Amino acid sequence: MSRTSSYSVDPARLEGVVREPLFAAVAAEAAKQDIPAFAIGGYVRDRLIGRPCKDVDFVVEGDGIAFARSVAKRLGAGEVHVFKNFGTAMFIYADEQVEFVGARKESYNRNSRKPEVEPGSIKDDQERRDFTINALAVSMNPGSLGALVDPFGGIMDLDRGLIRTPLDPDITFSDDPLRMLRAVRFANQLGFVIDPLTFDAIKRNAKRLEIISAERIHTELNKIILTRKPSVGFILLRDAGLLQEFFPEFVELSGAEEKHGIGHKDNFYHTLQVLDNVCEKSDDLWLRWGAILHDIAKPRTKRFEPGHGWTFHGHEDKGARMVPGIFRRLKLPLDEQMKFVQKLVALHLRPIALTKVEVTDSAIRRLLFDAGDDIDALMILCRADITSKNEKKKERYLRNYEVVMEKLKEVEAKDQVRNFQPPITGEDIMRAFNIPPCKLIGDIKTVIKDAILDGRIQNDRAQAWELMVEEGSKLGLKMEPGSGAISSK
Numbered sequence: 001m002s003r004t005s006s007y008s009v010d011p012a013r014l015e016g017v018v019r020e021p022l023f024a025a026v027a028a029e030a031a032k033q034d035i036p037a038f039a040i041g042g043y044v045r046d047r048l049i050g051r052p053c054k055d056v057d058f059v060v061e062g063d064g065i066a067f068a069r070s071v072a073k074r075l076g077a078g079e080v081h082v083f084k085n086f087g088t089a090m091f092i093y094a095d096e097q098v099e100f101v102g103a104r105k106e107s108y109n110r111n112s113r114k115p116e117v118e119p120g121s122i123k124d125d126q127e128r129r130d131f132t133i134n135a136l137a138v139s140m141n142p143g144s145l146g147a148l149v150d151p152f153g154g155i156m157d158l159d160r161g162l163i164r165t166p167l168d169p170d171i172t173f174s175d176d177p178l179r180m181l182r183a184v185r186f187a188n189q190l191g192f193v194i195d196p197l198t199f200d201a202i203k204r205n206a207k208r209l210e211i212i213s214a215e216r217i218h219t220e221l222n223k224i225i226l227t228r229k230p231s232v233g234f235i236l237l238r239d240a241g242l243l244q245e246f247f248p249e250f251v252e253l254s255g256a257e258e259k260h261g262i263g264h265k266d267n268f269y270h271t272l273q274v275l276d277n278v279c280e281k282s283d284d285l286w287l288r289w290g291a292i293l294h295d296i297a298k299p300r301t302k303r304f305e306p307g308h309g310w311t312f313h314g315h316e317d318k319g320a321r322m323v324p325g326i327f328r329r330l331k332l333p334l335d336e337q338m339k340f341v342q343k344l345v346a347l348h349l350r351p352i353a354l355t356k357v358e359v360t361d362s363a364i365r366r367l368l369f370d371a372g373d374d375i376d377a378l379m380i381l382c383r384a385d386i387t388s389k390n391e392k393k394k395e396r397y398l399r400n401y402e403v404v405m406e407k408l409k410e411v412e413a414k415d416q417v418r419n420f421q422p423p424i425t426g427e428d429i430m431r432a433f434n435i436p437p438c439k440l441i442g443d444i445k446t447v448i449k450d451a452i453l454d455g456r457i458q459n460d461r462a463q464a465w466e467l468m469v470e471e472g473s474k475l476g477l478k479m480e481p482g483s484g485a486i487s488s489k
């Protein structure tokens, strides 16, 4: 198998470990109490490949909680938090989260509710972990201090860039089906390949995801989305049959239908291309979600119109309406983040549509008004959405996009509608005409806003006041004596 990993494995990176105060304290306690102790898991993996690593996990062949207390005492570390159900203890030392657990025979699953009690050896513990690269341990014990403990070929897998389970993958995944998503996440994050036998087992067990909570699923999914090239993860998720289990709308984007010799693009791959493009410009998780969902309603709005070909009319509005349901099911936040994603989906066609007609200031003002402070994010998405394979077309779109960008800057500098604050408030209108709160106030405000956005009047209090007076009289309202003056704000 060819290496795909961009990391190089260097066991020398472990050499200094035992001289660091935390590890030295663990080693001293292990020697004093004659209890075998090991650093294990992600810390060891990341250190070996030179990735930044923070939190450290230790396994001891004995009482992990008591051991954690004595190490914390030796280090003068703060409070030890004990999670009795999981048999783990944690404290913070030098900004790192340090966790201890007693080695056990049962599966290592911090999310399982049943207490894991049967003590075991380090090897028992390692074989019940998810992947060989996450089962690597470093001895903290006299005689083997600093030596790698690797009974399942983790270092070899790390070197060749392979995600593989230590045990029969059917067992590893039935212990905790979330591990199937973790396999994809690690493959995506590290640029590794999933071992074919492990991947086959994922396909066989994909349905078991149904017992996993939406929170745990979205946590892994978001980690995939936050990688440098999430398309890799999404393709693996779909091919493994996992994506269908929690995000069927995305899978529905797959495929390119053809009728009378006319096809349309495969919106699954198009969406992923847009997502990767966005990722080159922004780390914002929710902007990335905007990319994921921008065309989500295409399958549901798709029509073949003789004479025209394929159309997806209204997919932006329908898509925006689909966002809350998808967020709710995945238990993603339903507040500003969701509204931001909805806005991106609803508006994603607007900037490019502007390039198809002579761009008027008024259309630009409307876009600025509707997008508000999210205009920059929207423009990143729109730029990313230009994926045409036809170079000429692509160039033309990109040129048009630049024109819109320029216009946006110009109009915003002149009119400041991005954070539009009405120059005449509802209060002003009530006082001017001496009327109580009622629908007329909203109507007058809308007329003023439209006049500003259309460029009929400037975004200025004096002109807005004049229009208010005019509109009021059309509606039969009488000015309150003495309120005719234009008070400055």
Ligand code: CTP
Pocket: 040, 041, 042, 043, 057, 108, 109, 110, 128, 129, 130, 131, 134, 135, 176, 178, 179, 182
């Ligand atoms: N682990 C496991 N099965 C899980 C979750 C975790 O076997 N479902 C084990 C792995 O050995 C893993 C360790 O617990 O290395 C720590 O888990 P976690 O902190 O979630 O993962 P890391 O490997 O540290 O990676 P990251 O911090 O990137 O999530």
